[in-house]
Amino acid sequence: MSGREVLLDTETTGLDPLAGHRILEICCLELRNHVPTGRVLHRLLDPGRDVDPEAERIHGFTRAALIGKPAFAEIVDELLAFLADDPIVAHNAPFDLAFLNAELARLDLPPIAAARAIDTVKLARERFPGLPASLDALCRRFGIDTSMRTTHNALLDCQLLAEVYLQLRGGRQPGLGLAAPPRLRLRAMSAAPSERRTPRPIVPSAAELTAHRAFVATIPNALWARLMPELYGPQAEG
Structure with a gap:
């Protein structure tokens, strides 16, 4: 599997595609393995109709601002090529798919199957x-900055x-765990003795031991002195 998904969002002239509202x-x-790759398709469209006042209040787009933008039919090939056959991730996916399929139906194109949708709601x-x-609630829950989101x-x-x-x-992205992959762990365990790394113990010098004993002596009831009196007890001095 490629791990590719396409995250989708739309803004519309109203809430009901059956009432003639448009994208x-x-x-x-x-996305690859749930992480953005940097590839984006973003288009403003001329819906060919007025924008409901409530919808305009939510996203800020007016009818006048959209005149001269391409119609959905002009970008549909580019859109379908971008979507390909991969899963589609959307927040309240039934809403976006209903509008998308209504636009496709106007062009006598087959609908996108609901089974392809991953609904984050x-x-x-x-x-x-x-x-x-x-x-907004999920962004707050996960500590994601929404200060730029004044309108949809x-x-x-x-x-x-x-x-x-x-x-x-x-x-986190799948495959980015800190543990070695199972194949590498198995390879390490099955390596011949001559191929395995030999541990290199770190042995302190006499001067380092003396300095550390002096340091431990300054700590009341030091754990080192209780666990290793032969090294840190009074008899170890000198």
Whole structure:
């Protein structure tokens, strides 16, 4: 397996694609082993309709600001190539997939299967049952800085969600543990005696021992003196 996933976020003209609402911003961010690679697809779109006032309040995009941007049909090939056949990670994935599939249906293109989606809201509720699962709440829980998030923005939300998703998956990239991989451990254990490293004991000099005894003598009830009286007790002096 490649370990590739695509993190997706959209902003829309309203809440219901069945009522004719459209995508006006889309962002895809490539992950490998849950970590961003730096590859991003980010597009503002002309939705071809007005933006609901409540939606405008949330993301800040006006109809006038989007006139002249490409239509969804103009970027669909680029988008599908970026998504490829890999899992899609989204916060409240059913919302984003509903809008994406509505856009695809307008172009007589096949929908994206729900089975491809990884919903970070669902992951958060499984890990923190009964606690808020909004993106802001999860950022606070994981100590992720949201000071730049004054309005919803697909690119910034993707960047924040990438950090949240990594934490929900365990907080580190798979394969970056400190322990040696099993194959290397087995190889070390099975090596011939002549290939194994010989321990090199560190032996202090007489001067170092004398200096350390003097140091230990300054410590009341020193552990060294109690455990090794032959080295640190009064009889060891001189």
